[in-house]
Amino acid sequence: MKYEAIVVGAGHAGVEAALALARLGHKTLIVTLSERSVSHMACNPNVGGTGKGHLVREVDALGGQMGLNADSSLLQIKMLNKNKGAAVQSLRGQTDKEVYHQNMLATLKKQDNLTILEGECEDILVQDGKIKGAVVGGKEIFSDVVVLCTGVYLSSRTITGEEIHDAGPYGFENSKNLSAALVAKGLPLRRFKTGTPARVYADSIDYSVMEREDGDYDINCFSFLTEGKLLTQTPCYLTYTNTETHRIIRENIDRAPLYNGTIHGVGPRYCPSIEDKIMRFADKERHQVFIEPEVKDGELMYVQGMSSSLPKDVQEKMYRTIKGLENVRFARYAYAIEYDCIDPLALTPALAVKAVDGLFSAGQFNGSSGYEEAAAQGLMAGINAARKLENKTPVVLRRDEAYIGVLIDDLVTKGTNEPYRMMTARAEYRLSLRQDNADQRLTPLGREIGLVDDYRWEKFLQRNAKKDALRLAFKRSVPLATVKEIFERKGETATCGMTVEEMLKRAFITAADVLPLLPEELRDTDLAEEVAVEVRYAGYLDKEKRHAADALKMEEKLLPENIDYLSMENLRLEARQKLNNVRPRTLGQAQRISGVSPADIGVLITYLVRNK
Known part of the structure; x- marks a missing residue:
């Protein structure tokens, strides 16, 4: 059996890699332990977040699938950091994890050039330092490139107190043989760890004593192709741990696998377990706990902020000290999961494995954490595997071009000693790399690569034309009387007429304030805000451009x-x-x-x- 490309793993990295390869015309096989685990949201039912929302937008702008799939399954959407600058504002969406999984599986099944195979990849085939295929279920399957997207399944084990199981997340089967085979081929592996909180029954929660958290009804969704706003949304709820919760954890810390030596893998710094939070931040009297739906109108809720590997009896005690969870019933207990991954310093910026020609890797196997980081790497690994097949130079995004560029450069240049999480603070050009202009930055490249179809390209050109018209409209003069009226509504005074552009340079004026001054066909709040950001921060954006130009000389x-x-x-x-x-x-x-x-x-x- 022969394919041009084999993708091992069908998580968030694997699906993007496989779709990119297939859409670029290459006969591709995607291998998964089970179709049930395709794009499974094992950790949390969310897409996006600070820095991560940028990645989703960038994947979408290049022609990837995550943004569209998230939008098709959204229960709630929010803009984080709304009261801060445009550079750090990020979308975060609650998704129906079952719909997300089903829609992505359906996308794979209807994709030309793509075949799904259930089974375990036990080895890769290498001859004279070059990839020749993979061994799946004891059978050799030949290909010219292989992309490893094994997620947290490599020799993984789940840990809840003294209970340890050789298994993947959520009770799925793990990959038992591939780790040893990869080490034998010269790949340097290490051990990382992550975790997830309990899933509890929705009808055992008292929401009346919690703070209701609604989404934003006036913002766009993740994909640039999605029309309209999300008008029907499901609420989340906020509650807190307390001193009693913390006392129970401290009294049982000797039973915590993280502290008694059971866990050897390195965990994520920016997503610590509740026992880690209590021990590391002993001065804090409480920690936030969000109650989030896993599916629409479903019976289970996700308890964000309570990731743990403590024994079940301790989990029950500590959860029930939290306001609103006094009578909570458990459907699935929290657990930690350890898994093997590669040292990303063993990779090139194209996400090719240096030790084996034609072998690529992406996602949590590369030492990152998160669905969004995985999808971004999967897309780039798929693109570069395709370009390898086509004898083209790889696509390597620079740090001034995309958060994807920052992510991959950090991994392959600096390496990581813990699961790597994307944050806006990691990007030195973050004002230029806003989520609202991801299409401006990357869609022309996606078109050049071959992943942006005619429909997306036409939408992009229309959006660009509208922005050009807005830039012209912003130069129009506004009479003093109108300026005075708008300023007075903000508690400010005006002494002269000015252009719309000059008005927007005042900190108290928003794009929404000037919309009535624009022709009706240009009254698009989101586009107007995007152009307004260019106006307000023109000096800073020019400075970033100059710095990027200097850095480019070294590149x-x-x-x-x-x-x-x-x-x-x-x-x-x-x-x-x-x-x-x-x-x-x-x-x-x-x-x-x-x-x-x-x-x-x-x-x-x-x-x-x-x-x-």
Whole structure:
């Protein structure tokens, strides 16, 4: 049996990789342990979040599937950080996890060039350092490229107190044999850990004593193709832990696998378990707990903020100290999960595995956490696997082009010692990389690659034309009387007429305030706000552009692939080792490696000048 490409794993990375390959015309096989686990939301029923919402928009802008799939299953949507600057505002959506899974499975099944195979991938086929296929269920299947998207399933085990099971998330089967096979092929694996809270019965919760959390009804959804707003939404609820909750956890900390040596994997810093929060932040009197629906009108609720691996009896006690959960009944207890993943320093910026030609990897297998990070990597790994088949140069997004570029560069250049989570703080050009302009930044590239179809391209051109018209409309003069009226509503005074653009530069004026001044066909709040951001922050955006241009000069200085760092005596020993390990493509990438100093960069510049 022969395919052009095999994708191992059908989680959030695997589906994007497989769809990209198939849509680019390559005969692709996607292997999954079970169709039931396709795009399964094992950790939480959400898409998006700070920094993560940007990734979803970027995946969508390039022609990926996550945004559309999320929109088709949304229960609630919110704009996070609404009261902060445009750079850090991010979409977060509650999804119906069953609808999300079913819709993605249906998308895979109707995709041309794509075949789904249930089974366990036990090995990859390598000959003379090149990928030749994979072994699935004991049978050899041949292909020219393979993309590993194994998620948290590699030699995984779930842990709840003293109960340990060799299993994948949510009781699914795990991958038992692939880890050892990959190590034998020269892939450096390590052990990471993540966790999830309990699922509890909705009818055992007292919502009347909790704070109701509604979504935003006036914002766009994730995909640039989705028309209209989400007008019917399901509420979430907020409650808190208390001193009694914390006392129970402290008294049982010796039974916590995280603290008694049972768990060896490294967990995510920015998504700690409740026992970790209590021990690390002992001064805090309470922690937020969100009650979120897993499916529309379903019987189970997700208890966000209470991830744990404590024994079941301790979980019952501590959950029932929380206001509104006094009589809660458990459908599924919280657990931690340990799994194998690759050291991302073993990857190129194209997400190709250095040790095996034609092998790519993406998602949690690369040391990241989160559905969105996985989808972004899956899309790029799929694109670059396709380009490998087509003998084209890989697509590598720069840090000034996309959050996807920041994510991948951080992983393959700096590495990570814990599950990596995307945050807006990681992006040095975050004002330019807003979620509202993801299409502007990436859709032309998606078109060039071949993933943006005619319908999406036409929508993009229409949106662009409207923005150009808005930019012109913003230059119109507004009479003093009208300006005065608008300013007075804000408690401010005006002494002269001005253009719409000049009005928007005042901090108290929003795009919504000036909409009535615009022609009716241009009264689109979201587009007007996007152009208003360009006006308000023009100086800062220009500054970011200049910095990016300076950085680009370093990115354009290519380092030879065969450079012998270990023999360069003018480099410090640490720099020699780090450079030899990462093998950066450019001087810019070398600059970002932890342990490489400005003096070391000077040595490399001298080397390049001498060896022109």
